[in-house]
Amino acid sequence: MQLQRSPAEPVLTHGRAILLFAVMCLIWGLTWIAIRAGVEALPPVFFAACRFLAAGPLLLAMAWFAGHRATVRGHGFKIFYTAMLANTVCYGTLFWGLRYVPTGFSAVINLSLIPVGVFVIAVIAGQDRFSWTRMAAVALGVAGLFVMFRGRAAIDPSPEALAGAVSIVIGTLSFCLGSVLTRPLARALPALVLAGWHCILGGAGLAIVSLLLESPTLDLFAAFAQPPVLAGWAFLVFGGSIVAYTIFLRLLVAWGPTAASGYSFISPAIAALVGAAVLGERYTAAEGIGALIMFSATFLMLRTTGR
DSSP states (O other): OBOOOOTOOOOOOOOHHHHHHHHHHHHHHHHHHHHHHHHSSSOHHHHHHHHHHHHHHHHHHHHHHHHOHHHOOTHHEEEEEEEEIIIHHHHHHHHHHHSOOOHHHHHHHHHHHHHHHHHHHHHTSSSSOOOOHHHHHHHHHHHHHHHHGGOOOOOOOOOHHHHHHHHHHHHHHHHHHHHHHHHHHHHHHHHHHHHHHHHHHHHHHHHHHHHHHHHGGGGGGGGGHHHHHHHHHHHHIIIIIIIHHHHHHHHHHHHHHHTTHHHHHHHHHHHHHHHHSSSSSOOOHHHHHOOOOOOHHHHHTTTTTTT
């Protein structure tokens, strides 16, 4: 079975798409450790900006070596506002919210809203067809997320925490809207070119946000000499942005926004398992049950792809 593709991309069969989806989920599940290593030593928005500003030129260089032109005539404004939505607004508001909201609670908000928001926006925008099966898969996955994170979802109902929660909701919905609006661009442009410009523009926006909120100094660059920070940054650049994000753009075309965003049901389960195995974090029976529910939801969702 051959799926939809960009004119500049090779044919993506259903089996290959499943394999790429698994690789994307694995990488984005591991990015939690890389991000943690970076933000323990650096301001979070500054760290995110450094990641994207490094990945963008590398992606465009790879596109050039692959024979693609980096020019985007006729698509410049669309690339700009989708980069702002999916990268700058998303990460800026998420990281601001994390200053006041516990990680577990923010994960519940962010990861549960991604598939719901993408599904609703994609159907309204005509990027996905409404399906009761897909809606059931989204609901099942959200239930699994709540089971997995229920022990970490406590929040102090202070004004600051409520403002932080609202900020996370805004950032998540911004990502959902940006992802849906990116699909027509992913059909028209090679994934390497689109990902490159998204990283450059989104990273520049994050750099401005960092200057306004974090007041970074040149001394911060010395922190990159720390092996954990450098390793985390490199993994985010090459794994998270160059590999996983280009896969996501190809799956946007092949499967549509809802199925492509199904990683939000798999990556947190991978992150929890790796955290238990590598960092010695506690892994409960409830988290295992939640993971199984989310895997089932993803299987149900992917059954509808390519049909």
